[in-house]
Amino acid sequence: xxxxxxxxxxxxxxxxxxxxxxxxxxxxxxxxxxxxxxxxxxxxxxxxxxxxxxxxxxxxxxxxxxxxxxxxxxxxxxxxxxxxxxxxxxxxxxxxxxxxxxxxxxxxxxxxxxxxxxxxxxxxxxxxxxxxxxxxxxxxxxxxxxxxxxxxxxxxxxxxxxxxxxxxxxxxxxxxxxxxxxxxxxxxxxxxxxxxxxxxxxxxxxxxxxxxxxxxxxxxxxxxxxxxxxxxxxxxxxxxxxxxxxxxxxxxxxxxxxxxxxxxxxxxxxxxxxxxxxxxxxxxxxx
Amino acid sequence: xxxxxxxxxxxxxxxxxxxxxxxxxxxxxxxxxxxxxxxxxxxxxxxxxxxxxxxxxxxxxxxxxxxxxxxxxxxxxxxxxxxxxxxxxxxxxxxxxxxxxxxxxxxxxxxxxxxxxxxxxxxxxxxxxxxxxxxxxxxxxxxxxxxxxxxxxxxxxx
Numbered sequence: 159x160x161x162x163x164x165x166x167x168x169x170x171x172x173x174x175x176x177x178x179x180x181x182x183x184x185x186x187x188x189x190x191x192x193x194x195x196x197x198x199x200x201x202x203x204x205x206x207x208x209x210x211x212x213x214x215x216x217x218x219x220x221x222x223x224x225x226x227x228x229x230x231x232x233x234x235x236x237x238x239x240x241x242x243x244x245x246x247x248x249x250x251x252x253x254x255x256x257x258x259x260x261x262x263x264x265x266x267x268x269x270x271x272x273x274x275x276x277x278x279x280x281x282x283x284x285x286x287x288x289x290x291x292x293x294x295x296x297x298x299x300x301x302x303x304x305x306x307x308x309x310x311x312x313x314x315x316x317x318x319x320x321x322x323x324x325x326x327x328x329x330x331x332x333x334x335x336x337x338x339x340x341x342x343x344x345x346x347x348x349x350x351x352x353x354x355x356x357x358x359x360x361x362x363x364x365x366x367x368x369x370x371x372x373x374x375x376x377x378x379x380x381x382x383x384x385x386x387x388x389x390x391x392x393x394x395x396x397x398x399x400x401x402x403x404x405x406x407x408x409x410x411x412x413x414x415x416x417x418x419x420x421x422x423x424x425x426x427x428x429x430x431x432x433x434x435x436x437x438x439x440x441x442x443x444x445x
Numbered sequence: 446x447x448x449x450x451x452x453x454x455x456x457x458x459x460x461x462x463x464x465x466x467x468x469x470x471x472x473x474x475x476x477x478x479x480x481x482x483x484x485x486x487x488x489x490x491x492x493x494x495x496x497x498x499x500x501x502x503x504x505x506x507x508x509x510x511x512x513x514x515x516x517x518x519x520x521x522x523x524x525x526x527x528x529x530x531x532x533x534x535x536x537x538x539x540x541x542x543x544x545x546x547x548x549x550x551x552x553x554x555x556x557x558x559x560x561x562x563x564x565x566x567x568x569x570x571x572x573x574x575x576x577x578x579x580x581x582x583x584x585x586x587x588x589x590x591x592x593x594x595x596x597x598x599x600x601x602x603x
Contacts, residue, residue: 159465159466159467160466161449161466161510161512163512163513163515184510184513186508187508187509187510187513188490188508191469191490191507191508191509191510192489192490192508194467195469195488195489195507196489204466204510206510206513208513230502232502255490255578256490256493256577256578256579257503257556257559257560257574257575257576257577257578258490258493258496258503258504258505258508258556258578259490259505259508259578261499261502261503261504262502262504262505262508262509344574344577345577345578
């Protein structure tokens, strides 16, 4: 195995494009190193993207937040401006693993590990975040929900990697929230995860809503029906019930040691409702 | 494949080593630098026995490649005592008998040090969450948590 740590996007693309299918991107390494050690993967080339400035910065550009691919959970959690703009994304990130994992784990790693139960992904999808992807053909922007195509499967081509996450502008009276259900208080993998992002008009009616669920399908899903059930309402109990029903109806989970199909389907609606209530409360407190 | 040459800082001292790309930072610390205080419990980032501080961040040395250490500053359990003078956390762990077999102890001490440097007055809940990535299979956690809280109080001058 060869290790390279290029300092530019172009340098990383060149290495990855030349490395063929057995090249791997290293950000925080909290999944990659486990897979290496377990012999699940045997890459010929590992390209560490952490020495590329664009992957390591959090910045605001004309009201839009940009988070580098390799920014760690700990760094994001300490970033007051990011937390104020996208509290759901930050709380989802902070739920992952231990203090030690937070010191290394990244958003792009969580996305590109392509687990259906990844905590940050429903929050990123609800936030309508976009991936800035660099590759041999230049750069492209892809909605987060289009990056994973199945467990462990990505829509990225050989030589492509995620540089950063770009968030949309934040209208007034907007907020997001993420909740995960696990049978303990920390250090566990989601049975169900729910991200909700809401905007309200000046009459207190929901103007835009995105609901995303994790661990209930082969990939994290955006449930457009669930969002539509809230738009135009005051997110009252009846609207929330419709939203929860739409969320549960969209679930296609598996039975496993973490939960049964029936349980996950039910919990998805409950969790989405609770996340929506938190997002609505935050949005009302926002500017 | 030629070995990589890495220049880094360990416990304040400049250090150079040669390693294979596959070697983790934990492999390098233990097998190349003979700093065997950091333990391998699980090798997958679950147990925290290999906790070290890299550029002021607590991390698992088993989840970082040795070559990634280039240009960074690493603190291990070996740098915690000042010569024969134990760190206050080490003294309190002895007083409270906050260890039995000792395999988890270096990682827990490094993790607790990192907590107290950020938060000199943690609550019990904060201590428990901070140390959630450090598993102990014999003593249990109460004595460890008490030792950390007692150290914090002592350092604050209480």
